[in-house]
Amino acid sequence: MNKKRIRVLRLWYLCGIVVLTVLGLLSRKIGAVPDFCGDALWAMMVYCCWRIVLTGKPLFISAAAALITSYLDEFSQMLTPDWLVKIRSTFLGHMLLGQGFLWSDLLAYTVGIVVIYSLTALIKLRITAKYYAIS
Numbered sequence: 001m002n003k004k005r006i007r008v009l010r011l012w013y014l015c016g017i018v019v020l021t022v023l024g025l026l027s028r029k030i031g032a033v034p035d036f037c038g039d040a041l042w043a044m045m046v047y048c049c050w051r052i053v054l055t056g057k058p059l060f061i062s063a064a065a066a067l068i069t070s071y072l073d074e075f076s077q078m079l080t081p082d083w084l085v086k087i088r089s090t091f092l093g094h095m096l097l098g099q100g101f102l103w104s105d106l107l108a109y110t111v112g113i114v115v116i117y118s119l120t121a122l123i124k125l126r127i128t129a130k131y132y133a134i135s
Contacts, residue, residue: 017048020044043113
Protein backbone atom coordinates (compact mmCIF):
# COMPACT_ATOMS: atom_id res chain seq x y z
CA MET A 1 0.00 0.00 0.00
CA ASN A 2 1.51 3.34 -1.02
CA LYS A 3 1.97 6.28 1.35
CA LYS A 4 -0.67 8.44 -0.34
CA ARG A 5 -3.33 5.73 0.02
CA ILE A 6 -2.39 5.25 3.69
CA ARG A 7 -2.76 9.00 4.33
CA VAL A 8 -6.17 9.05 2.63
CA LEU A 9 -7.37 6.04 4.63
CA ARG A 10 -6.15 7.58 7.87
CA LEU A 11 -8.01 10.78 7.03
CA TRP A 12 -11.22 8.78 6.43
CA TYR A 13 -10.81 6.99 9.76
CA LEU A 14 -10.14 10.32 11.50
CA CYS A 15 -13.39 11.65 10.00
CA GLY A 16 -15.06 8.48 11.26
CA ILE A 17 -13.76 9.19 14.76
CA VAL A 18 -15.19 12.71 14.69
CA VAL A 19 -18.58 11.60 13.34
CA LEU A 20 -18.87 8.66 15.74
CA THR A 21 -17.86 10.84 18.69
CA VAL A 22 -20.51 13.45 17.84
CA LEU A 23 -23.16 10.75 17.35
CA GLY A 24 -22.14 9.11 20.63
CA LEU A 25 -22.41 12.38 22.54
CA LEU A 26 -25.76 13.13 20.93
CA SER A 27 -27.00 9.65 21.85
CA ARG A 28 -26.45 10.54 25.52
CA LYS A 29 -28.44 13.76 25.17
CA ILE A 30 -31.46 12.20 23.46
CA GLY A 31 -33.47 10.26 26.00
CA ALA A 32 -35.17 8.07 23.38
CA VAL A 33 -31.82 6.56 22.29
CA PRO A 34 -30.85 3.59 24.47
CA ASP A 35 -27.44 3.64 26.21
CA PHE A 36 -26.61 0.52 24.22
CA CYS A 37 -26.27 2.67 21.07
CA GLY A 38 -23.81 5.06 22.69
CA ASP A 39 -21.68 2.16 23.89
CA ALA A 40 -21.71 0.58 20.42
CA LEU A 41 -20.72 3.92 18.87
CA TRP A 42 -17.88 4.26 21.39
CA ALA A 43 -16.51 0.85 20.38
CA MET A 44 -16.82 1.79 16.71
CA MET A 45 -14.76 4.90 17.43
CA VAL A 46 -12.11 2.75 19.14
CA TYR A 47 -12.01 0.57 16.01
CA CYS A 48 -11.37 3.67 13.87
CA CYS A 49 -8.56 4.69 16.21
CA TRP A 50 -6.95 1.27 15.77
CA ARG A 51 -7.39 1.49 11.98
CA ILE A 52 -5.36 4.71 11.98
CA VAL A 53 -2.54 2.91 13.80
CA LEU A 54 -2.88 -0.36 11.86
CA THR A 55 -3.80 1.00 8.43
CA GLY A 56 -1.75 -1.52 6.43
CA LYS A 57 -2.82 -4.51 8.53
CA PRO A 58 -5.84 -6.78 7.98
CA LEU A 59 -9.15 -5.43 9.27
CA PHE A 60 -9.68 -8.29 11.72
CA ILE A 61 -6.54 -7.27 13.64
CA SER A 62 -8.02 -3.82 14.25
CA ALA A 63 -11.33 -5.41 15.20
CA ALA A 64 -9.61 -7.68 17.72
CA ALA A 65 -7.57 -4.77 19.12
CA ALA A 66 -10.73 -2.64 19.44
CA LEU A 67 -12.60 -5.44 21.16
CA ILE A 68 -9.75 -6.05 23.61
CA THR A 69 -9.42 -2.31 24.28
CA SER A 70 -13.16 -1.93 24.86
CA TYR A 71 -13.34 -4.97 27.13
CA LEU A 72 -10.31 -3.84 29.14
CA ASP A 73 -11.86 -0.40 29.53
CA GLU A 74 -15.10 -1.96 30.78
CA PHE A 75 -13.35 -4.32 33.21
CA SER A 76 -11.20 -1.42 34.46
CA GLN A 77 -14.42 0.15 35.73
CA MET A 78 -14.33 -2.39 38.57
CA LEU A 79 -11.19 -0.66 39.84
CA THR A 80 -11.92 2.19 42.24
CA PRO A 81 -8.72 3.82 43.49
CA ASP A 82 -9.32 7.44 44.48
CA TRP A 83 -7.22 8.92 41.67
CA LEU A 84 -9.13 6.91 39.04
CA VAL A 85 -12.50 7.86 40.53
CA LYS A 86 -11.43 11.53 40.34
CA ILE A 87 -10.52 11.16 36.66
CA ARG A 88 -13.84 9.44 35.94
CA SER A 89 -15.71 12.26 37.69
CA THR A 90 -14.61 14.68 34.95
CA PHE A 91 -16.54 14.87 31.68
CA LEU A 92 -13.62 13.67 29.56
CA GLY A 93 -12.70 10.95 32.05
CA HIS A 94 -16.28 9.73 32.14
CA MET A 95 -16.56 9.69 28.33
CA LEU A 96 -13.26 7.86 27.83
CA LEU A 97 -13.19 5.51 30.81
CA GLY A 98 -16.86 5.12 31.64
CA GLN A 99 -18.25 4.52 35.07
CA GLY A 100 -19.68 1.34 36.54
CA PHE A 101 -19.13 -2.10 35.05
CA LEU A 102 -22.05 -3.60 33.09
CA TRP A 103 -22.07 -6.96 31.32
CA SER A 104 -24.46 -5.49 28.76
CA ASP A 105 -21.78 -2.99 27.70
CA LEU A 106 -19.60 -5.88 26.56
CA LEU A 107 -22.40 -6.97 24.24
CA ALA A 108 -22.83 -3.40 22.96
CA TYR A 109 -19.09 -3.14 22.23
CA THR A 110 -19.15 -6.45 20.38
CA VAL A 111 -22.15 -5.43 18.27
CA GLY A 112 -20.58 -2.05 17.45
CA ILE A 113 -17.30 -3.59 16.37
CA VAL A 114 -19.02 -6.28 14.30
CA VAL A 115 -21.04 -3.56 12.53
CA ILE A 116 -18.07 -1.28 11.78
CA TYR A 117 -15.86 -4.23 10.80
CA SER A 118 -18.56 -5.46 8.40
CA LEU A 119 -18.97 -1.99 6.89
CA THR A 120 -15.24 -1.48 6.37
CA ALA A 121 -14.83 -5.01 4.96
CA LEU A 122 -17.70 -4.40 2.53
CA ILE A 123 -16.27 -1.04 1.44
CA LYS A 124 -12.82 -2.59 1.01
CA LEU A 125 -14.31 -5.43 -1.04
CA ARG A 126 -16.20 -3.00 -3.29
CA ILE A 127 -13.14 -0.81 -3.82
CA THR A 128 -10.99 -3.84 -4.59
CA ALA A 129 -13.58 -5.24 -7.03
CA LYS A 130 -13.84 -1.84 -8.73
CA TYR A 131 -10.04 -1.58 -8.98
CA TYR A 132 -9.70 -4.99 -10.61
CA ALA A 133 -12.65 -4.35 -12.93
CA ILE A 134 -10.83 -1.28 -14.28
CA SER A 135 -7.43 -2.98 -14.66
